[in-house]
Amino acid sequence: MQEIVKVTSLTKHFRNLTAVSDLSFTVHEGDVYGFLGQNGAGKSTTIRMLLTLITPTAGNIEMFGYNLQHDRNKILKQVGAVIEKPDLYKYLSAYENLKLFAKLSGIKYTYNSLMRQLEMVGLAERAHDKVKTFSQGMKQRLGIGVALVHDPRLIILDEPTNGLDPQGIADIRNLILHLSREMKKTVLVSSHLLSEIEQVATRLLIIDKGKKLVEGAAADLFDPSQLIVELDTMDNEAALHQLQESGWAAALQPRRSHTLLLKTQKAQLPELHRWLVTRNIDVLSLQPRHTLEDFFLQVTSGKQYVAAFTD
Numbered sequence: 438m439q440e441i442v443k444v445t446s447l448t449k450h451f452r453n454l455t456a457v458s459d460l461s462f463t464v465h466e467g468d469v470y471g472f473l474g475q476n477g478a479g480k481s482t483t484i485r486m487l488l489t490l491i492t493p494t495a496g497n498i499e500m501f502g503y504n505l506q507h508d509r510n511k512i513l514k515q516v517g518a519v520i521e522k523p524d525l526y527k528y529l530s531a532y533e534n535l536k537l538f539a540k541l542s543g544i545k546y547t548y549n550s551l552m553r554q555l556e557m558v559g560l561a562e563r564a565h566d567k568v569k570t571f572s573q574g575m576k577q578r579l580g581i582g583v584a585l586v587h588d589p590r591l592i593i594l595d596e597p598t599n600g601l602d603p604q605g606i607a608d609i610r611n612l613i614l615h616l617s618r619e620m621k622k623t624v625l626v627s628s629h630l631l632s633e634i635e636q637v638a639t640r641l642l643i644i645d646k647g648k649k650l651v652e653g654a655a656a657d658l659f660d661p662s663q664l665i666v667e668l669d670t671m672d673n674e675a676a677l678h679q680l681q682e683s684g685w686a687a688a689l690q691p692r693r694s695h696t697l698l699l700k701t702q703k704a705q706l707p708e709l710h711r712w713l714v715t716r717n718i719d720v721l722s723l724q725p726r727h728t729l730e731d732f733f734l735q736v737t738s739g740k741q742y743v744a745a746f747t748d
């Protein structure tokens with residue numbers, strides 16, 4: 438499978454601040470590549486470097502097999518991007534916006550071809566309404582339509598669901614799936630909320646303070662047979678001691694009022710229940726958790742606890 442983006446040891450300093458640090462990752466053709474990190478983690482800075490809006494301090498970027506420094510134009514004509522809020526003319530209609538951008542990119546278009554694009558982003562019925570009457574979600578979808586006007590192979594979306602309501606978020610999610618499955622586009626999408634891209638991403642990269650924490654196939658990162666159990670007892674310190682003595686992979690989660698966390702297999706849950714009863718441990722709550730959201734929270738905010746589980 439062709440490497441669409443290959444980033445090697447990318448670093449960006451802003452005066453004293455290192456926004457991106459020695460970051461390497463690869464996006465393959467056909468990926469919906471989820472780029473995750475909390476606010477300020479360095480996602481936008483990385484995306485801006487991919488789009489040549491800012492210059493890296495160090496490192497190398499290749500896209501479609503070309504070097505970004507030497508073959509900028511060959512690369513960028515195969516890329517469509519929406520970063521921050523899309524640049525749209527609010528006194529023009531959706532159709533007129535699309536037509537304007539089609540003209541600017543010098544591509545051939547017809548009324549029907551532009552209407553098909555609007556149909557794809559769910560705006561055909563509002564094609565001739567002025568953008569100023571659109572909801573945030575509709576503007577975002579039109580922005581994506583504009584980014585697609587030159588039929589790029591790679592679409593880059595920086596936090597596309599920011600500020601959208603649940604329906605708007607679902608629309609963007611469906612659009613990303615459509616771009617990937619039906620249109621065979623490669624998509625790189627950033628977010629600070631894993632829940633918003635866990636349903637679409639085939640691969641994930643999680644960064645924190647500009648550094649890579651994890652990269653891998655979504656299916657591997659989340660093994661459904663593994664569980665994290667949140668346990669609250671009358672005396673968590675004492676329970677932790679007993680659990681660890683008996684060989685359970687347990688730790689105290691520092692950030693959540695010292696709840697106990699256990700890493701275990703789903704099949705071991707009944708045994709855990711029995712064990713707690715036989716030890717007379719008074720359980721206040723026991724909650725199995727295993728969403729990628731939990732995983733994301735672990736790696737971005739609870740490093741102490743992740744370290745505690747390292748085999």
Ligand SMILES: Nc1ncnc2c1ncn2[C@@H]1O[C@H](COP(=O)(O)OP(=O)(O)OP(=O)(O)O)[C@@H](O)[C@H]1O
Nearest residue numbers: 451454456474475476477478479480481482483629
């Ligand atoms: N032009 C700039 N000058 C100085 N510092 C900057 C600049 N752009 C970004 N930064 C800093 O770099 C760090 C990474 O910012 P970046 O915008 O890449 O994060 P992010 O992961 O995209 O988060 P967000 O979703 O909040 O934008 C932050 O600490 C930010 O303040």
